[in-house]
Amino acid sequence: MxxxxxxxxxxxxxxxxxxxxxxxxxxxxxxxxxxxxxxxxxxxPVEEMEKAAEAVLEKNGVLALQYSTAQGYLPLREFIAKRYEKKGTHVTAEDILITNGSQQALDIIAATLTDPQDDILVEDPSYLAALQTFHLYFPNIHTVELEQDGANIQELQSILKKHNPKFFYMIPDFQNPTGLTYTLEKREKVAQALKGTDTFLVEDSPYGELRFKGKQQPCLHSFLGEQCIMVGSFSKTISPGMRLGWILCTHKELREKMVEYKQLVDMHTNIFGQMILSEYLAHNDYDxxxxxxxxxxxxxxxxxxxxxxxxxxxxxxxxxxxxxxxxxxxxxxxxxxxxxxxxxxxxxxxxxxxxxxxxxxxxxxxxxxxxxxxxxxxxxxxxxxxxxxxxxxxxxx
Amino acid sequence: MxxxxxxxxxxxxxxxxxxxxxxxxxxxxxxxxxxxxxxxxxxxPVEEMEKAAEAVLEKNGVLALQYSTAQGYLPLREFIAKRYEKKGTHVTAEDILITNGSQQALDIIAATLTDPQDDILVEDPSYLAALQTFHLYFPNIHTVELEQDGANIQELQSILKKHNPKFFYMIPDFQNPTGLTYTLEKREKVAQALKGTDTFLVEDSPYGELRFKGKQQPCLHSFLGEQCIMVGSFSKTISPGMRLGWILCTHKELREKMVEYKQLVDMHTNIFGQMILSEYLAHNDYDxxxxxxxxxxxxxxxxxxxxxxxxxxxxxxxxxxxxxxxxxxxxxxxxxxxxxxxxxxxxxxxxxxxxxxxxxxxxxxxxxxxxxxxxxxxxxxxxxxxxxxxxxxxxxx
Missing domain, CATH: 3.90.1150.10 (Aspartate Aminotransferase, domain 1)
Structure with missing residues (x-):
C-alpha cells in the first residue's frame, strides 16, 4: 500500500x-x-531509586499508577522551583510544566510558537536534535555565530531587527556541541538586545548543574523574566531513561497554552516516574x-x-x-x-x-x-x- | 509581553x-x-509492581535509567506481539512502537499522515480527546454514523469514494463514548469497504481486553493486514499513570516514519516504566x-x-x-x-x-x-x- x-x-x-x-x-x-x-x-543512583520506588508504591501506590494532571506532579515541580529560587531566580511550582525529557520540552515550545515560515533563531552551531525538532514546524531558521564568549551581539541585533524571530534558542552553559559558556557580559548584552522585542529567549540548560570549574553565571531568566523560557532536565544528573525534564515559563498565557498542548499530545508525563524521582530527591542529597x-x-x-x-x-x-x-x-x-x-x-x-x-x-x-x-x-x-x-x-x- | x-x-x-x-x-x-x-x-497491581521495580533495579538498574531506543523495550514489544499472536493476529515485536499511552499513539498517527486540509474520517460520536488531537493538524474531518452494530456502511462507502480520507479512526470494542461493539458482519463489511482504497483504518482498542460478556470478535487487522494500524494501551488493565501504550503497524514504511517522528518529539518512552511493566508481565498472570x-x-x-x-x-x-x-x-x-x-x-x-x-x-x-x-x-x-x-x-x- x-x-x-x-x-x-x-x-x-x-x-x-x-x-x-x-x-x-x-x-x-x-x-x-x-x-x-x-x-x-x-x-x-540505582540503589536509592530502588528505595524510592519501594516507598512510593508502599505509601502511594494507587496515586502512582492512576491518571494524573497535565502540568506534572506538584512536589516535583516544587523541588525544581525551590532549586531555581536558591540560585536567585524567583519562580514557583505553578510556573513549571513537567515534560518527557527536555526533547519534548523543545517540541512543545516550538509547536506552541511556530507556524510555517515563522522566523526563529538558533546558535551556529547548535544542538542537532533541537534543529531537527524545529524543522517539524517549517520555520525560517536564522543562525547567529557563537563566539568564544557567547553569541555575536551585532549579528544578533541585526537578525532581531530584520526578522523579529519568534524565539532565540540558545544553550548558555557548556553548550552542545561546543562546550562553550556565555560570559556574564555576553548574557547581559543578549538580554539587552532582546528586551523590548517580541522574541522569546529559550534557555536550554541540560548541563547547567555540571559546572566543574569557573564561576556560576546567572541564568538569562534573571535578566529577562517572562520573556525567557527555561528548559531543564534530570537526564544528565539522575536518569535519561526516566524521561523527566521541564519547561519553566513565568509567562502565564504561554504556559497555559503549553500545558494544554501537552495534554493533547500525551495527557501527562508518567506520574509513576515523577513520584519516584520526587521521593528520591526528598530523601537524598542531590548536591x-x-x-x-x-x-x-x-x-x-x-x-x-x-x-x-x-x-x-x-x-x-x-x-x-x-x-x-x-x-x-x-x-x-x-x-x-x-x-x-x-x-x-x-x-x-x-x-x-x-x-x-x-x-x-x-x-x-x-x-x-x-x-x-x-x-x-x-x-x-x-x-x-x-x-x-x-x-x-x-x-x- | x-x-x-x-x-x-x-x-x-x-x-x-x-x-x-x-x-x-x-x-x-x-x-x-x-x-x-x-x-x-x-x-x-501495586504490590506486584513494587516487586517488579525492585527486581528491575536489582538486575538491570543501569539499563533502566540510561537512554534507550525510540521504538521501545524489546521484551515488552515481544509480550504485546505474542498476545496478538494468541488471538490470531500474526505480528512480531518489530511491528510495534511503544508510546506514552494511546493518546500519544493517536497524535503520532495523525502527525505522520495528516497535512492541513487532508480528509480524515471518524465515527459519530467518537472519542473526544482523539478529535481534539486530530484538530491540531487542521484536517477536514468527516463523520460516519455509528449504528448499534457498527458504522453505517453505505455512508462509509460514500465518504471513502468521495473524499479518499487518509484514515478512518474507529473503536470497534465497547466504544468511547457509546459502549457499542461492531458485530462480525459489520467488521467484515467495513474491511471490504476499505480494501483497495488508500485509507488506513486506525483501530483503537483501549478496552479490548475488558470484554465481560458476548463473544470476542476478530480485530480489523485480521481482515486488512498492513492497511490497519492498531492502537493499544495498558492504561485500562494495569496503569494509566505509567503512560504505556503502543502502535501496531505492519506497514514497514509507515512504521519507520512513526518511529522517527517519536524520536524527534521525545526520544523514547520512559524505559524505567517499560522495563518494570515488562517484568511485571513476565512474572504475573495477566489474564x-x-x-x-x-x-x-x-x-x-x-x-x-x-x-x-x-x-x-x-x-x-x-x-x-x-x-x-x-x-x-x-x-x-x-x-x-x-x-x-x-x-x-x-x-x-x-x-x-x-x-x-x-x-x-x-x-x-x-x-x-x-x-x-x-x-x-x-x-x-x-x-x-x-x-x-x-x-x-x-x-x-
Missing part, C-alpha cells in the same frame, strides 16, 4: 540524513565512543550526588585536554569547557572533519563531525568530542589515534 | 471549550462521578488480573442497567455494553443532555453530555455514563437522582 505521508515526516533535513548514516556505521562496542553524548552510569558526577567529568575533561595538548599538532585548536560533556575541536585550514571522522572510525575511534550541528554550513573543520563515557585509558588511547590520523592527513596534503 | 501563538494552539474547538467548562464545575469529590473515564484502582477487573465492571454495568430499567422512564433508551466502561443514554425527543447535565450536577451527579463527542452535532439528546469507579450503593443512588431529574424535565415540558 502506497502511503501519502504528511510533509512534516518527509523532511529530508541534513541533520536527519547525517545521523542515520552515522548510526549505521557506529554500532560496534569495540570502537572508542567519543561521538556520543550519554551520561556516565556513575550518575545513576552531593551531582558533586560526584562533576568530579568525574572534570577529571575526564582534564585528561582529554592534557592528551590533546601533548599530541595534537599545534595547528589544531579546541575549547576548554567549564562543565558539561563536550569539547569542540577545530582542524587546520584545508581539512574537513568528515574526512577525519571516516579515517578515525577505521582506526577505532568515533567522533561527531561538526556538519549536522550547523543549519547550513557544510564540510566544516570542527568536530565534537565527548569524554563522559570513557576511562583515562580509553581517553589516552583515543586521543593518540586521533592525533596520528590528523598528522597523516597533514602529511598527505 | 504579547504572544503571537502558532495557529495549532489557538484552535477554539468545541471539544476543548466544553471540556474546560466541564472541568471547572466538576472538581467536587462529593459529586457522584458518572462523567469520568478512569479505571477502578482495583486494576492497579487472571484482567479477569478480576472484568468481573467488577460486569457487575457494575449490570447494576447500572438494572437500576436504569427500574427507574428511567421507558422513553429513555441506552446501550448495553459487552465490555469496557461506558453506557450511552438517549433522552426522549425534546430534551437535551446539556440541560440534564446541569440539573444533575445541582442534584449531585456528574454525567458527560454527548455534545463534545460529536464533531458537529449540538444540543444532542445523548450522554455518557461511566460505572467503573462507583460502588453499587453509589450507582443505585446516582441513577435514581438522574431518573428523578429526567421525570421532572418531562413534567416541565
Amino acid at each position: 502506497k502511503v501519502s505521508f504528511a510533509k512534516r515526516v518527509m523532511i529530508q533535513d541534513f541533520q536527519g540524513e547525517f545521523v542515520k548514516k552515522m548510526l549505521k556505521s557506529a554500532t560496534s562496542p569495540d570502537l572508542i565512543p567519543f561521538s556520543g553524548g550519554i551520561p556516565n552510569p556513575i550518575s545513576f 552531593k550526588h551531582i558533586e560526584k558526577i562533576k568530579e568525574l567529568y572534570r577529571h575526564q575533561a582534564e585528561t582529554m585536554i592534557r592528551e590533546m595538548k601533548a599530541h595534537f599538532p599545534s595547528s589544531v585548536s579546541y575549547t576548554d569547557p567549564e562543565g558539561g560533556m563536550f569539547i569542540w575541536v577545530t582542524l587546520p585550514e584545508g581539512m574537513t572533519s568528515i574526512q577525519l571522522t571516516q579515517r578515525a572510525e577505521k582506526a577505532g575511534v568515533l567522533i561527531a563531525a561538526g556538519d549536522p550541528f550547523y543549519e547550513t554550513k557544510r564540510n566544516v573543520r570542527t568536530f565534537r568530542l565527548n569524554y563522559s563515557n570513557s576511562s583515562d585509558e580509553v581517553i589516552v588511547k583515543g586521543i593518540r589515534i586521533l592525533a596520528d590520523e590528523i598528522r597523516k592527513m597533514q602529511e598527505e596534503k | 504579547k504572544v503571537s501563538f502558532a495557529k495549532r494552539v489557538m484552535i477554539q474547538d468545541f471539544q476543548g471549550e466544553f471540556v474546560k467548562k466541564m472541568l471547572k464545575s466538576a472538581t467536587s469529590p462529593d459529586l457522584i462521578p458518572f462523567s469520568g473515564g478512569i479505571p477502578n484502582p482495583i486494576s492497579f 487472571k488480573h484482567i479477569e478480576k477487573i472484568k468481573e467488577l465492571y460486569r457487575h457494575q454495568a449490570e447494576t447500572m442497567i438494572r437500576e436504569m430499567k427500574a427507574h428511567f422512564p421507558s422513553s429513555v433508551s441506552y446501550t448495553d455494553p459487552e465490555g469496557g466502561m461506558f453506557i450511552w443514554v438517549t433522552l426522549p425527543e425534546g430534551m437535551t443532555s446539556i440541560q440534564l447535565t446541569q440539573r444533575a450536577e445541582k442534584a449531585g451527579v456528574l454525567i458527560a453530555a454527548g455534545d463534545p463527542f460529536y464533531e458537529t452535532k449540538r444540543n444532542v439528546r445523548t450522554f455518557r455514563l461511566n460505572y467503573s469507579n462507583s460502588s453499587d450503593e453509589v450507582i443505585v443512588k446516582g441513577i435514581r437522582i438522574l431518573a428523578d431529574e429526567i421525570r421532572k424535565m418531562q413534567e416541565e415540558k
Whole structure:
C-alpha cells in the first residue's frame, strides 16, 4: 500500500540524513565512543531509586499508577522551583510544566510558537536534535555565530531587527556541541538586545548543574523574566531513561497554552516516574550526588585536554569547557572533519563531525568530542589515534 | 509581553471549550462521578509492581535509567506481539512502537499522515480527546454514523469514494463514548469497504481486553493486514499513570516514519516504566488480573442497567455494553443532555453530555455514563437522582 505521508515526516533535513548514516556505521562496542553524548552510569543512583520506588508504591501506590494532571506532579515541580529560587531566580511550582525529557520540552515550545515560515533563531552551531525538532514546524531558521564568549551581539541585533524571530534558542552553559559558556557580559548584552522585542529567549540548560570549574553565571531568566523560557532536565544528573525534564515559563498565557498542548499530545508525563524521582530527591542529597558526577567529568575533561595538548599538532585548536560533556575541536585550514571522522572510525575511534550541528554550513573543520563515557585509558588511547590520523592527513596534503 | 501563538494552539474547538467548562464545575469529590473515564484502582497491581521495580533495579538498574531506543523495550514489544499472536493476529515485536499511552499513539498517527486540509474520517460520536488531537493538524474531518452494530456502511462507502480520507479512526470494542461493539458482519463489511482504497483504518482498542460478556470478535487487522494500524494501551488493565501504550503497524514504511517522528518529539518512552511493566508481565498472570477487573465492571454495568430499567422512564433508551466502561443514554425527543447535565450536577451527579463527542452535532439528546469507579450503593443512588431529574424535565415540558 502506497502511503501519502504528511510533509512534516518527509523532511529530508541534513541533520536527519547525517545521523542515520552515522548510526549505521557506529554500532560496534569495540570502537572508542567519543561521538556520543550519554551520561556516565556513575550518575545513576540505582540503589536509592530502588528505595524510592519501594516507598512510593508502599505509601502511594494507587496515586502512582492512576491518571494524573497535565502540568506534572506538584512536589516535583516544587523541588525544581525551590532549586531555581536558591540560585536567585524567583519562580514557583505553578510556573513549571513537567515534560518527557527536555526533547519534548523543545517540541512543545516550538509547536506552541511556530507556524510555517515563522522566523526563529538558533546558535551556529547548535544542538542537532533541537534543529531537527524545529524543522517539524517549517520555520525560517536564522543562525547567529557563537563566539568564544557567547553569541555575536551585532549579528544578533541585526537578525532581531530584520526578522523579529519568534524565539532565540540558545544553550548558555557548556553548550552542545561546543562546550562553550556565555560570559556574564555576553548574557547581559543578549538580554539587552532582546528586551523590548517580541522574541522569546529559550534557555536550554541540560548541563547547567555540571559546572566543574569557573564561576556560576546567572541564568538569562534573571535578566529577562517572562520573556525567557527555561528548559531543564534530570537526564544528565539522575536518569535519561526516566524521561523527566521541564519547561519553566513565568509567562502565564504561554504556559497555559503549553500545558494544554501537552495534554493533547500525551495527557501527562508518567506520574509513576515523577513520584519516584520526587521521593528520591526528598530523601537524598542531590548536591552531593551531582558533586560526584562533576568530579568525574572534570577529571575526564582534564585528561582529554592534557592528551590533546601533548599530541595534537599545534595547528589544531579546541575549547576548554567549564562543565558539561563536550569539547569542540577545530582542524587546520584545508581539512574537513568528515574526512577525519571516516579515517578515525577505521582506526577505532568515533567522533561527531561538526556538519549536522550547523543549519547550513557544510564540510566544516570542527568536530565534537565527548569524554563522559570513557576511562583515562580509553581517553589516552583515543586521543593518540586521533592525533596520528590528523598528522597523516597533514602529511598527505 | 504579547504572544503571537502558532495557529495549532489557538484552535477554539468545541471539544476543548466544553471540556474546560466541564472541568471547572466538576472538581467536587462529593459529586457522584458518572462523567469520568478512569479505571477502578482495583486494576492497579501495586504490590506486584513494587516487586517488579525492585527486581528491575536489582538486575538491570543501569539499563533502566540510561537512554534507550525510540521504538521501545524489546521484551515488552515481544509480550504485546505474542498476545496478538494468541488471538490470531500474526505480528512480531518489530511491528510495534511503544508510546506514552494511546493518546500519544493517536497524535503520532495523525502527525505522520495528516497535512492541513487532508480528509480524515471518524465515527459519530467518537472519542473526544482523539478529535481534539486530530484538530491540531487542521484536517477536514468527516463523520460516519455509528449504528448499534457498527458504522453505517453505505455512508462509509460514500465518504471513502468521495473524499479518499487518509484514515478512518474507529473503536470497534465497547466504544468511547457509546459502549457499542461492531458485530462480525459489520467488521467484515467495513474491511471490504476499505480494501483497495488508500485509507488506513486506525483501530483503537483501549478496552479490548475488558470484554465481560458476548463473544470476542476478530480485530480489523485480521481482515486488512498492513492497511490497519492498531492502537493499544495498558492504561485500562494495569496503569494509566505509567503512560504505556503502543502502535501496531505492519506497514514497514509507515512504521519507520512513526518511529522517527517519536524520536524527534521525545526520544523514547520512559524505559524505567517499560522495563518494570515488562517484568511485571513476565512474572504475573495477566489474564487472571484482567479477569478480576472484568468481573467488577460486569457487575457494575449490570447494576447500572438494572437500576436504569427500574427507574428511567421507558422513553429513555441506552446501550448495553459487552465490555469496557461506558453506557450511552438517549433522552426522549425534546430534551437535551446539556440541560440534564446541569440539573444533575445541582442534584449531585456528574454525567458527560454527548455534545463534545460529536464533531458537529449540538444540543444532542445523548450522554455518557461511566460505572467503573462507583460502588453499587453509589450507582443505585446516582441513577435514581438522574431518573428523578429526567421525570421532572418531562413534567416541565
